[in-house]
Amino acid sequence: MRKKISFLPYILITAVLIGAIYYPLPYFVSKPGMAKELEPIIKIENGYHEKGSFMLTTVRMGRANFYSYLTAKVSKYDEIYPLDMIMGKKETEEEFNTRQLQMMEGSKESAIETAFKKAGIPVQYRYKSVYVLDIVPGMPAAGKLKSGDRLLKVDGHPFISSGQFIESVSKKHEGDPIKITFTRKGKTDTANMSVKKFKNDPKHVGVGIGLVDDKDLITLPKVKIKTDEIGGPSAGLMFSLEIYNQLTKEDLTRNYEIAGTGTITPNGMVGPxxxxxxxxxxxDKAGAEIFFAPNEKGAKDSNYRAAVKTAKDIDTDMKIIPVDTFNDAVHYLENLKMKS
Known part of the structure; x- marks a missing residue:
């Protein structure tokens, strides 16, 4: 008589393995991403072309599962981050992604301002409203406002810039009530709370929100930047270099493949x-010959020092150049010999 074969154990093992793929762990894993040429992404009306290229660089970041976590453990250049290092407390992945895209928009605007100022071309602004970028845990806005909310009024009075919002709140004293009118997913609502002193700045009060202005930059010539779903502020420096290069006749690339990273402020300061x-x-994989890295004023743990160490580890010929400002990068390129 034939023995009956039970498939139940195999089914259970298969279910566990599949579950391990999809079950999220309380970590994020980041891996080397890509270097992407900027000239096809950034278009300036009647702008100049370049013979070399400027490239933004990215990392691939995602929520860890069992397999990606184990892979990252044995991969030298994969990094594992606890969830609360990447996302705010109670922040959803949707809110996190929204915040990343908002930071990218802010990065584009700062890059345009930096490049146009350097080129001596005026920029005008049309303010529309203010978005919540992030929430400070333990402050009054926590649990009442969310990243991505569009703020419309303070105590019934409309405002159109983060500066106006801060000015309104700064007139209050700790414990004073405040009513904020906002929209979320197309619906208008109000949040009532009391202002509170900041732990790290007890001379000032607030509700604990990071803000980003929703504004249109009006430029002549016009600038179009297509970034699809790339998020975060780290491409700011390279955006500003590409924009400036298209605005000016002299080709700063000098026929080189130039990558880099760093945030940018409207006045051209480069951040880590x-x-x-x-x-x-x-x-390096994309063939870059020069890489701009934030110098952080020579700090021992700066991005630049970490970049130099990695470049040595992977034995690349790519030159790592420290920069604290947009002008540092421009100055280096202006003095670079043309590549034949």
């Missing part, structure tokens, strides 16, 4: 970013 090691790898 995460994942510099992974961006060095992405740039």
């Amino acid at each position: 970013i995460g994942g510099i090691e992974q961006k060095i790898i992405a740039a």
Whole structure:
């Protein structure tokens, strides 16, 4: 008589393995991403063309599952981050992604302002409203406002810029009530709370929100930047270099393949970013010959020092150049010998 074969154990094992793929762990995993040429992404009306190229660099960041976590453990340049290092407390992945895209929009605007100022071309602004970028845990807005909310009024009075909002709140004293009118997913609502002193700045009060202005920059010539779903502020420096290069006759690329990273402020200050090691790898794979890295005024743990270490580890010929400002990068390129 034939023995009956039970498939139940195999089914259970298969279910566990499939579950391990999809079950999210309380970590994020980041890996080297890509280096992407900017000239096809940024278009300036009647802008100048370049013979070399400027490239933005990215990391691939995603919520960890069992397999990606184990892979990252044994991969030298994969990084594992606890969930609360990447996302705010109670922040959903949707809110996190919204915040990343908003930071990218702010990065584009700062890059345009920096490049146009350097080129001596005026920029005008049309303010529309203010978005919530993030929430400070333990402050009055926590649990009442969310990243992505569009703020419309303070105590019934409309405002159109983050400066106006801060001015209204700064007139209050700790414990004073405040009513904020906002829209979320197309619906208008109000949030009532009391202002509170900031722990790290007890001379000032607030509700604990980071803000970003929703504004249109009016420029002549017009600028179009197509970034699809790329998020975060780290491409700011490279955006500003590409925009400036298209605005001016002299080709700053000097026929080189130039990558880099760093946030940018409207006045051209370059700030640090995460994942510099992974961006060095992405740039090297794309054939970059020069890489701009935030210098952080020579700090011992600066992005620049980490970039130099990684470049040495992977034995690349790519030159790592420290920059604190947009002008540092421009000055370096202006003095670079043309590549034949």
